[in-house]
Amino acid sequence: MTHLDAVFAAAARARRAVFMPYLVIGHPDIETSLALVEALAAAGADLFELGIPFSDPLADGPVIQKATQHALDHGVTVALCLAAVRELRDRGIQAGFNLMGYFNPILAYGLERFCADAAAAGVDGVIVPDLPPEENGELAAACRDHGLALIRFLAPTSTAARVQMVTQQAEGFLYLVSLTGVTGARDALPADLAAFVARVRALTTVPLAVGFGISTPEQAHSVAQVADGVIVGTGIVKRAAGPDPVTTVREFGQTLAAAMRRA
Template sequence: MSRIDAKFAALKAEGKKAFVAYVMAGDPDYDASLEVVRGLPAAGVDVIELGLPFTDPMADGPTIQLAGQRSLEAGMTLEKTLQMVRDFRADDDTTPIVLMGYYNPIYSRGVDRFLADAAEAGIDGLIVVDLPPEEDDELCIPAQKAGLNFIRLATPTTDDARLPKVLQNTSGFVYYVSITGITGAAAAEATDVAPEVARIKAATDLPVIVGFGIRTPQSAEAIASVADGCVVGSAIVAAQAEGKPAAEVLAFVKSLSDGAHRA
């Protein structure tokens, strides 16, 4: 059982919804980023999504694009991202970490080397947004063999014909993208999300977590109430971009996690 599986089993036993937080590794610099990442579990975060900075983040809106640029300009690399996970694991061996990003940096490193290094560092799962199910032999299946969950995105345009293919080799949880378009672009509405989550849950036993368009404790509560939990990314990254100290960023994260856990 992976850390992700164990976390969702524990939440289910407690009757709680999951709160997942996304932050960009290395934004605005390594030390400031690590301080926030280390503080996330105490702020109520159940699963950490750690963004791997990349020069061409096609699924992301301006907020996360700029975070990636700041990170890269500060010298962040794939190797330093793995080191950040190692540094986090020195004090926390239970909170699941999902690495979210794009295939190019992984391909450049070499899949086998990357998977060995990721598992050694303490990464539990991958979300690689530009690898469709048709390319599962490329990374998804090798990742699962290496003990990492491979988490797939389902979207409002994933129809009933496509859904089984999306779910086929997915593990850990299903990430439902609540809106069409890029991150941070629009607000998620529980009334729109609920029937889609129900449709996905009818096809899988995996938890369904909803992300994109969640910015407030109220929306976190509303979305988590119709799913197994929610993800907040752009709103947290935006708070960091304003130059707020880690304590203020983490207080905001705590307000969001409190909202999700009320659901």
């Protein structure tokens, strides 16, 4: 059983979904971003999506775009992100870590080198939103060689053929995009989200985590009833940019972790 498998299995035994917060490494600065991970882990986060800053984050809305640009402006690189993960492991954080990054910086770093260094740092999975399944073979092989899960995406607009392809490739968990569009808070989640999750679940036993648009404990609790994991990004990143970010994010994380309980 991999670390990711163990995280989802433990949550299932406790009758709750996995709480997966998203943070940008280096936002608002490196040390604070590390403290935010520690605070969320203490609040009950099971698994993290840690963003590698990129200049053209096409899947992200304005809040995360601004945060990643801020990190880039302050010199955050792929190498610094890997060092941040190593530091978090050295500090004793046991939660799962997924690095979320766009393909160009990973390619520039070197696919084999990136996977080797990520595994050595303590990363469990890699999420690359702009790498389609038809083109992920080289990175998938490098991940496999170093014991990393390459996390795949499905969206409500995915065709039956695409769902079939991606579920056959799936490892670690599947990232289900709850809606069409970019990341960001929404007033309501799609009415057909449960049906989308069920459509994918019929084809795979890999855990299903839902992200995009989940910004309140009430929304998170609703998603936790149908999915194995709940990903919250914009609501956390927005609070990380405010006053007393560690306390504010910790308190928000506590409400989200409590919302993972299944009815």
